[in-house]
Amino acid sequence: MILPLHDRVRDRVRAVLADRYALGDDAGVSIVIEYPPTRTLGDLGTPVAFDLARRLRKAPRAIAQEIAGALGAIEGVARVEAAPNGYLNVFLDRRTFLLSRLGVVPGLPAAPAHTEKAIVEHTAINPNKAAHIGHVRNSCLGDTLGRVLRFRGMPVEIQNYIDDTGVQVADVVVGVRHLEGLDLDGIRRIADTTRFDYYCWDLYARVTEWYAGDKARLQVRADTLHDIEHGTDPVAAIAGFIADRIVRCHLVTMGRLNIDYDLLTWEGDILRLQFWARAFEVLKETGAVFLQTEGRLAGCWVMPIEDDLAAAGAEAAPAAPAPADAGPAGDEDEQREKVIVRSNGTVTYVGKDMAYQLWKSGLLGRDFHYRPFGTTLDGRVLWATTTDTTAAEAGHPPFGAAAATYNVIDVRQAYLQKLLKQALIAVGHPKEAERLTHFSYEMVALSHATARELGYAPPADSDEARKPFVEVSGRKGLGVKADDLLDRIIEKAQAEVTRRNAALSPEDRDRTARAIGVAAVRYFMIKYSRTKVIAFDIDEALSFEGESGPYLQYAVVRANNIFQKLQEREGLTEADILRSLLDTPAAALDGDDGDHDLWALVLEASRLDDVVEQVVRTLEFSVLAKYGFGLAQMFNGLYHKSPILNEERQDLRRWRAAAVGYFRLQLARVLELMGVHVPARM
């Protein structure tokens, strides 16, 4: 870990600036710590002298030289140099650095842990059909976010929102009852004997077609929705059954990817427990919403939309809204408004979301009841909300009321998420709004090749054919199901594992193939910027070569093998080697022969904490993916160039082994952050 050294260097430079140039903390000089492009130039560097050049009317190089001369000794630093171009470069004490990273000698104290809780909401798949590739992107990002926050010491609560009362579930209920003519027992038999999420996937597509055949049939949907909302059986019972079973399918699918949750929040409970009613009171009391009495929205409770939402006014435009009374001139609806409660008295999706968000931020003054729903991947109770007061209340951890909330939802929801934030401000909680983050990401589409493979080729002369990718459509049933993708990639991994490791037991082969498949899928989902549309190509995702999850795993497996062989052949453990380093000259690490690659690996491996900080700051996981890949690349280069087992010089092999030991520790951590396990062999 490198950040404590950043801080130490930065503090010392700051002290020199204050001392020598009378530039205190209020002078606004930011001391940026970077990494010089090569290790011969230094290990850490700062361009601070460039910043000061104008202010001090001096050449950057001269300033850098002055600072370097005034710094004095810094613990853990071998020397500081002013580069000819004005950079101030820091060379670390390599031996001490590596030994302290490995715990052989005491290191710097760890940063204090965060204590505030964060809620991460992700997945939130409509419980009416199988998960597809787009959902996988959401869940992988959300799960990684949770892991990254926890890595920094923050308690995290992962929630999965279940929309069990919307039209999507209603549509499948319509299919069950009107297309299939089934009752609850009938659908239960099917659920018990088939891939139920796949069954519903197809049924849902058929219902969509059925509606298209005669618009009058939409009345059936409306009636079904009404029955679900009012708990009228048998419709409500069937809807409840479907949602429950599909959610369990989703949990299994996500579990295959090492993704799980602490709490399932059911939308139905938000309504039944009057969360909305309470939120509505708050919204009315604070004037955040008001009853529109005229115009086309007459009879609706609406929220005025802030200017900066509609038009990107850079300035705050104080007191712009001034709702209601004035009544904007006639039909010109200058003042834009968002309907929260429809004229028929029902609440919109945004309203429900506001109630949910108020609860998440601890501002609602109500709580759910909780029931055990299942078991998490690590054997804890997976909780779900409930209205049932007699359910097992005891023993559940406190839920909700987080200091920070992250909503992982695709970019198309940006507008609504912004409204949500605005609502928090409107009810008097700007701080909570500040700490509400919409973690947005772009869509997953299909490459033309993959769409063709799935039997969907847009007509050659159509607009679709000219686009760079083909859109996924859940309604038409067009898309790659998450489980199909996983099945295929694991099957392929298994063939590869079998070819390479004939002696492996079937169980080990299976486990290994699953680990590799997960790595391939999860790395693929992480390696692109979240602002980029992924044109999903099945062959590309299935590839295990080059920049891929398995490449990272393979590097760790190789490193593990070295230590295994050391143990087998010479009875040496990593601990033995580390102990022996205390009185071994560190020429190998110091690069006395002009080769700094071993040290470069150590320094790069230590950057994980710095990378994680950047990841959290930018919410950009491609940074983590690239870091892991680059680290693995450095190791692989060294692996071919600098042998350990076959190295005769004791000092060389020991320091190489120590560096590799640190490398595998750090890369394994990177993989863990991605939710990827390292198999014993592959």
Next chain:
RNA sequence: GCGUCCGUAGCUCAGUUGGAUAGAGCAUCAGCCUUCGAAGCUGAGGGCCGCAGGUUCGAGUCCUGCCGGACGCACCA
């Protein structure tokens, strides 16, 4: 119309709060398995960083305009 995002090598993409010679993977070509596992390594070719201005000691990165593309702006969720 308004807003958000994207445009970097043949293809797919990185590029850290502006910094040192713009980097990977795939594809192509040439090499490397008797030496810790070749899911690997080494090397080569391939770039008006969409275009034009501006700010700066310094711009792929920030600002303005334009061009091209995606998405959003419902009494749908």
